[in-house]
Amino acid sequence: MPFTIAIDGPAASGKGTIARALAAHFGFHHLDTGLLYRAVGARGGDPVAAARGLTAADLARDDLRSAEAGQAASRVAAIAEVRAELIVFQRRFARQEPGAVLDGRDIGTVICPGAEVKLYVTASDRVRAARRARELGADADEMLAQLRERDARDAARAVAPMRPAADAVLLDTSDMTIEAAFAVARDTVATRLGRG
Numbered sequence: 793m794p795f796t797i798a799i800d801g802p803a804a805s806g807k808g809t810i811a812r813a814l815a816a817h818f819g820f821h822h823l824d825t826g827l828l829y830r831a832v833g834a835r836g837g838d839p840v841a842a843a844r845g846l847t848a849a850d851l852a853r854d855d856l857r858s859a860e861a862g863q864a865a866s867r868v869a870a871i872a873e874v875r876a877e878l879i880v881f882q883r884r885f886a887r888q889e890p891g892a893v894l895d896g897r898d899i900g901t902v903i904c905p906g907a908e909v910k911l912y913v914t915a916s917d918r919v920r921a922a923r924r925a926r927e928l929g930a931d932a933d934e935m936l937a938q939l940r941e942r943d944a945r946d947a948a949r950a951v952a953p954m955r956p957a958a959d960a961v962l963l964d965t966s967d968m969t970i971e972a973a974f975a976v977a978r979d980t981v982a983t984r985l986g987r988g
């Protein structure tokens with residue numbers, strides 16, 4: 793049986809960093825599900841048709857990490873039909889042997905409710921804005937306003953809102969280094985795998 797790790801949390805909390813490191817450590821597959829929504833937003837036109845016709849080339853675009861692509865992603869992600877188009881791909885990805893790590897907003901609640909490990913990664917909004925500003929070479933105050941807007945939209949939407957699953961382990965990385973946050977995540981997974 794494949795082992796699934798679900799990692800959710802708000803923008804720039806460190807989900808992707810932890811997910812990539814866990815996948816490398818345990819030899820699991822990794823899917824950054826935010827990239828799917830970013831690619832749908834970036835294609836423009838009818839978002840439902842974009843989600844249905846998403847290709848590998850769409851996911852390989854080099855402009856998906858921008859703040860604008862993040863805002864566009866969050867707008868199309870509120871459309872139920874867009875989310876529905878992306879479910880089958882994500883669930884199939886999650887079932888790969890020997891295991892898979894998926895990070896996003898609704899992995900533990902909707903996509904993989906039966907995941908063996910669920911982490912909900914957070915950090916204060918100021919810390920997250922500073923991290924993202926450094927990463928993109930942007931202004932921290934501008935980033936803070938954008939992240940707050942996106943988090944509010946993601947948490948308030950009717951379909952698959954961003955929230956921790958009832959059985960998620962909460963990990964606040966505000967005062968943690970990347971190494972320290974990874975160590976907690978790694979130990980949580982190792983314990984569940986029976987290697988703790």
Ligand SMILES: Nc1ncnc2c1ncn2[C@@H]1O[C@H](COP(=O)(O)OP(=O)(O)O)[C@@H](O)[C@H]1O
Pocket residue numbers: 801802803804805806807808809810923924927965968969970971973
């Ligand atoms: N614990 C941490 N301490 C400092 N910087 C971090 C930490 N975790 C992640 N980062 C940095 O913050 C930025 C956002 O992290 P990322 O993993 O992309 O977040 P998310 O996937 O939640 O949007 C990246 O530049 C990453 O290197």
Ligand SMILES: Nc1ccn([C@@H]2O[C@H](COP(=O)(O)OP(=O)(O)O)[C@@H](O)[C@H]2O)c(=O)n1
Pocket residue numbers: 802803804805808825826827829830862865866867869895896897898899942946
């Ligand atoms: N599983 C997911 C992943 C992302 N998203 C949406 O896609 C946007 C971009 O996600 P992301 O994970 O790439 O964003 P960051 O956390 O990296 O800033 C989010 O703001 C959500 O609106 C989602 O709704 N569900």
